[in-house]
Amino acid sequence: MPFFPLGGFSPLQSSTLTAVAARLRSTPMSVAPARLLRRSPNILLIPGTSSAAHLRENVAGAALRLSPEDAAELDEIGRLG
Numbered sequence: 349m350p351f352f353p354l355g356g357f358s359p360l361q362s363s364t365l366t367a368v369a370a371r372l373r374s375t376p377m378s379v380a381p382a383r384l385l386r387r388s389p390n391i392l393l394i395p396g397t398s399s400a401a402h403l404r405e406n407v408a409g410a411a412l413r414l415s416p417e418d419a420a421e422l423d424e425i426g427r428l429g
Contacts, residue, residue: 365379365422368421374408374412375405377409378408378409378412379409380409381395381406381409382410382412385410386419
């Protein structure tokens with residue numbers, strides 16, 4: 349079942365996602381899959397990407413560890429969308 353992790357808009361348009369990524373010294377496109385993996389480790393992510401660089405960003409999300417505060421902040425985006 350397709351699932352966009354952060355509401356019905358581009359993650360790059362989210363100031364919250366950008367702020368969390370900056371705190372983690374990462375990118376929004378790494379934080380988005382990290383959020384999904386934190387929610388449930390049995391989620392199979394299939395990122396859509398148009399370049400090898402974007403794929404590397406998506407894969408980097410598997411190594412990110414979100415704090416409970418970061419996760420709660422990102423979850424709020426989904427409730428607003």
